[in-house]
Amino acid sequence: MSGRLLKGWRPLVVLILFFFIWEIVVKKAGIPAWLLPAPSQIIQEGIASWASFSAHLFSTIKLGTSGFLIGITIGLLTAAILYLIPVVRESVYPLLILSQNVPVIVLAPLLVIWFGFGMLPKIIVITLVCFFPVTVAALDGFKQTAPDLKHYMRMAGATRGQLFWKLELPHALPSIFSGLKISATYSIMGAVISEWLGAKAGLGVYMTLASSAFRTDRVFVAIFAIMFLSLLFFGIIILIEKLLVRWQSKGAK
């Protein structure tokens, strides 16, 4: 663990250097705040407007979390169905890939037209960006079940159900988690986009308010908040993975 921390110092130094140069350049060149605020201004603004900002933040967290949970549930179910019923996989999987080329920013306004400004269209947007990485990863995981293990299980008399629950599902866990990590970061982005296109609160709304008031510093506060949330979600998934997929980390020692 301390090794991990030690390893982290380099990027941290680069990051601090980056902010330092940014600060200096903004100050020396006298760049106006509406064009590019200095990091110090952004931090100040973040602290100063925390009261009004936090409501938006929590709203996004709530939306992102629920969308994420629904999205990954659908993603996992889809993967299981596609894997277990080959006919469905062959006829539907290519279309799922196609569905990922539907531009969300174009679709989102249509969703609002169809489903209004409530939770439904937002959840659909987040689900749409969330479910696919999980489906692909889980399907990959299922498919890549070591053939020798599968052969052993079948020779040992495992039923189809036993094969799935005792072998294929646990075997796919690491792969599923790498899908979940991607989905987790996407869910925040999805939440912001869906809020941006119509909502009462959330980082997306905060950003709109900020940019129409020419408060570039607040736009940056929102950008950093989004990055932080993405990292947070990512971290939480890694934590859960550590707890659930323990046999691997032991092996890696």
Added chain:
Amino acid sequence: MSGRLLKGWRPLVVLILFFFIWEIVVKKAGIPAWLLPAPSQIIQEGIASWASFSAHLFSTIKLGTSGFLIGITIGLLTAAILYLIPVVRESVYPLLILSQNVPVIVLAPLLVIWFGFGMLPKIIVITLVCFFPVTVAALDGFKQTAPDLKHYMRMAGATRGQLFWKLELPHALPSIFSGLKISATYSIMGAVISEWLGAKAGLGVYMTLASSAFRTDRVFVAIFAIMFLSLLFFGIIILIEKLLVRWQSKGAK
């Protein structure tokens, strides 16, 4: 090849069925066109407005292609530098991951303000969404160079340069191509987003115009065009891969 085509019939049937049901539902339920146009209307509109539409389409293709080329060049160079200079990798790679959490739709307007309406901000947006999948995939490919091959090459007296050009780079090719496939579809999306945020022509502009003119049918024309372009780019990359990574398909026989 004909096997491939035969395998493709299932999804095609599902797709046709999907459009068929869509058409029927729209017609029977009398859904107004501004809410959801029938597929037949969309096709008609696509043909009717081809003249004005094609200019937008080609503009997006041009933008997407140049952005893609610049993006993947940067992506490959980044991967090579990160791989060959471990200190840089350790200090910069985590930040690159972080950079992918910067919400593009928030950043893009700022880029336009900073760099104007020219190609630059658009190329930056596309590069930002394009380079990362290639970098990650190439880096992965380099890293996963079979250790026994590497050991052999070193024992046989290969220099660092020979190791990279004769072993690591060709070894990473399949991995690089899977990154390119992702980047290719992203590049179209990136182009549309950047046009949407400020441009003279392109699918993004066409969409903005369409939706402000309450022409939902045209929005769908744009959606389908975007999906088609993504697939086209994807297909072109697969074609190039087939030509370049021939030893694998032979092996798979």
Added chain:
Amino acid sequence: MAVLTIEDVSKKFAETEIIKHLNLQVNEGEFVSILGPSGSGKSTLFSLIGGILTPDSGAIMLQGEKINSKTGSISYMPQSPSLLPWRTVLQNVLLSQELRGPKDEKKAEEMIEKAGLGAYIHAYPDELSGGMKQRVSFIRALLSPQPLILLDEPFSALDELTRLDMQKWLLSIWEENRRTVLFITHNLEEALFLSDRIIILSSKPAEVVADYKIPFKRPRAEELFLENEFLEWKREIYHKIKEVME
């Protein structure tokens, strides 16, 4: 008494005949090895017995019962240890029982202890060496309740010295339990060292071309390898194999 009887079994893959009118019998408590050229259909034969492939014709009888395409009637140990990485040694050993019914944890613990893996009972497979994994895999097969154990080249992935160790260990465990075993190997010395009978298969399509009764008395010790009698048997069977391969 015959535990396993294979009667006139044939199997084709597409147009290729892999097994042709094969007849074979394994008796209670016998250790029978099958030797045959690579690709002759030995693993295919096991899949047929295991029930995951169906013979085109003929019958596979286990203790008088026809088990064509019936899975779960035999116990199996494959070439790779095939331990589930997310299960501890104990959980892995219990797997084969779990699939068929109630678990006997007590007996499993006992066997693991006896195999010298007591310290690793709650370890994950990744923490074990190749030889240790194969021990676990064999215990798992032993603990499975079925009357016949199939072993498909269990040691061929191990290095020479570990392999010798494992042969001795397997023999010691087996001589205590005397379960009925059908054993595939490429290694003539291994077959001679372990078996009561050695069956030679022809190359594709597989037929039985020879069936040797190996008379070395049990318990057998490592020194057997270096005895002249052993070399003579080796010579004889070796010439037979060469003949078959031409």
Added chain:
Amino acid sequence: MAVLTIEDVSKKFAETEIIKHLNLQVNEGEFVSILGPSGSGKSTLFSLIGGILTPDSGAIMLQGEKINSKTGSISYMPQSPSLLPWRTVLQNVLLSQELRGPKDEKKAEEMIEKAGLGAYIHAYPDELSGGMKQRVSFIRALLSPQPLILLDEPFSALDELTRLDMQKWLLSIWEENRRTVLFITHNLEEALFLSDRIIILSSKPAEVVADYKIPFKRPRAEELFLENEFLEWKREIYHKIKEVME
């Protein structure tokens, strides 16, 4: 004349001594095998000779020249065939020359032809069987211009029968060319069959504990395995190894 001389070489990894004051000499045209327990440091020794590791002390001399941490002075054939999958057989064979200077395509084609791989000269490795890949790998090592060839368990991943085939094939090719060879194996029979000398290493830290001159005359044939003299040598060295391991 000594092609390779290892003088008092030692190597530590962190605090573990892997090789300790090792002395070894390989003469022109000799086929020398190294036998030793797993993990004793045989591959490490090869890495030292190959120059990708640096000895902590001592000197490695090739034809009188010190080659400590100098890569590219020897020719190498590893355990896995290590063919580049995107190169045809011919291109792969030319690789070792390509790294060091000009290519001799003519000679390569000739050798491939002689190895019975003429039909596969433009095939990719994926189209070859395991044995064929090892043949290509050996030809690649042979074509490399350096005075010494190192082979690290080249056949240990092959199945029994292919392995025997390969041993015979290697012997026939080698007996034609008589290049100087240093050969690592786990398999005593293989070492006896192929070598002029067998060197036994102790377990970690590796030292030379025995050095046998094997007197079987050349060319050697397969029947050697079944001769009584062979079994006697086997017995003797086998007891030596057991001794070392205790």
Added chain:
Amino acid sequence: QESAENGKDKQTESKNEKVTVVLDWTPNTNHTGLYVAEEKGYFKEEGLDVEIILPGEAGAEQLVASGKADFGVSHQETVTEARVQGLPVVSIAAIIQHNTSGFASPVEKNIKSPKDFVGKTYGGWGGPAEKPVISTLMNAEKTNVDDVSFVNMGETDFFTAVKRDIDFAWIFYAWTGIEAELRGEKLNMIYLTDYSKNLDYYTPILVANEGKIKDNADQVKKFMNAVSKGYNFAIENPAEAADILIKENPDLDAELVKKSQEWLSPRYKDDASRWGEQKQEVWENYTKWMFENKVLEKELDAKSAFTNEFLPK
């Protein structure tokens, strides 16, 4: 023939000054004068080569302020806000003399006056002045803005929004109101100007960069000459002006443009002495109102926010 035309274009390009104008939204009848000036060659006569571009998500004000565009279409409330945040933008003409915007709702919603906003949902775009404006209107009828639910409706258009969860939204009558007429949908309009004189501000307006006004007054002058001519043409020939707008933007609904133009043309100049004229009083009133309602963080010198100096005599 086309290539000949292109050739001519290139020649003129080399002589003429290149100028970009950013719109505030997609082209509509607020912009007719610009398109007329372009089509009729008024810009060329002044030696300008004008390009009209859509703003996308980047605001016209920032683009003008950062010099990435020369002129822009904006609104008084935005310019005020922008100047307070330090953006050097100045209004150089009022496109429409009086505020024609208001709160629209389908008649079924029964929102006839601001007091009916209570319990309803307002669909906005996230502008800082939205809440205070509604508040001012409601205060006049002794109701509280906190009883209105605010939803940011983003890209969604008015007609869709009011069919979903939105009850009323802020529109320009000239465009959305006329569209409703054409669709046969009856709207209730609550005009800002009916409730507070302070809210009769200029929207939309043309803006330029402060620096440009100082350093390149000549170009601003030329630009305004042409634009004035364009709008005056539109005032006198609504039908022909509408045709020009349609021709330049073939994706627009021709009928809507024609009717909208007919409605709007007399309102460009309205009671002013010339098109584009801005009164200090209007700027001061609104700025004061904004400050009092805490839309602005600090007071603004209204005089410096606009100028009539570039309007042709």
